[in-house]
Amino acid sequence: MKPSRIHNKTLARYAVPLLAVLLSACSTYRDIPANSPEQLVLSKMGCPTHQCQLPDGSRRLIWSTQPSGQYAYGTTISKEGIADKVSALLTESHFRRLNEGIWTQQAVVCEFGPPAETGRTGLGEKNEVVWTYRYKQANYWNNVMYVYFGRHGEQVTHYHSGPDPRYEVELPFFFD
Numbered sequence: 001m002k003p004s005r006i007h008n009k010t011l012a013r014y015a016v017p018l019l020a021v022l023l024s025a026c027s028t029y030r031d032i033p034a035n036s037p038e039q040l041v042l043s044k045m046g047c048p049t050h051q052c053q054l055p056d057g058s059r060r061l062i063w064s065t066q067p068s069g070q071y072a073y074g075t076t077i078s079k080e081g082i083a084d085k086v087s088a089l090l091t092e093s094h095f096r097r098l099n100e101g102i103w104t105q106q107a108v109v110c111e112f113g114p115p116a117e118t119g120r121t122g123l124g125e126k127n128e129v130v131w132t133y134r135y136k137q138a139n140y141w142n143n144v145m146y147v148y149f150g151r152h153g154e155q156v157t158h159y160h161s162g163p164d165p166r167y168e169v170e171l172p173f174f175f176d
Contacts (some may be wrong), residue, residue: 029073034085041075041083052110062089064113070134072113072144089113090135095145095159103156105131105149115147129153134164142167 011058032044041061047087048061056078064072072089088094089112096109108131109115115131129149137143142164 029086029088030100032083034083034088036083038077038081038083041077041086045073045086050113052106053124054110060110062090062113066114066134067116068134070136072133074111074113090133090145092161095161098147098156098159105153108156109148116144121148125151127151128157134166138160 029045032041043062045061049064050062052060054060056077060074060076061077061083061149062074066072067130070090073086074089075083075086077083088171094112098108103111112133116134117132119132120127121130128151131147131149133145133147135143135145143161144164145159145161147159148157
């Protein structure tokens with residue numbers, strides 16, 4: 001049976017707009033160009049989960065899936081309401097920023113968002129405040145980044161990554 005011309009025209013008329021709607025639903029933070037107005041960023045990303053005021057009058061906006069998720073995205077909004085690039089925050093390369101300068105707890109929260117967990121580790125003089133961020137290393141491995149703030153929690157002393165214990169499988173003793 002040969003399709004009618006009316007059916008083909010109707011299909012063509014609705015297919016293009018439908019395709020556009022479906023593709024727009026797939027937009028991500030990567031689709032937001034640098035130097036976009038704040039309203040455009042908010043319309044694509046939604047309400048941020050965390051924000052902080054920076055000393056120069058700009059604002060840092062963060063969309064985080066912590067404590068259970070493994071992703072966070074952030075941007076800085078200028079005093080004029082213009083966003084710099086929206087970028088992924090919980091990556092190996094972004095964590096390396098902790099090597100530069102002095103990082104207080106407030107500065108870490110403002111850069112990476114709130115941690116998944118906070119606590120203390122170590123004994124005696126080695127007892128330190130530690131924050132844990134869950135993330136996907138190389139977009140594949142389930143990892144955590146441990147950020148240490150020293151005995152009194154004043155500033156970052158060091159950090160390191162490791163496997164996320166939530167994904168570690170304990171095998172029965174006969175597999176050892």
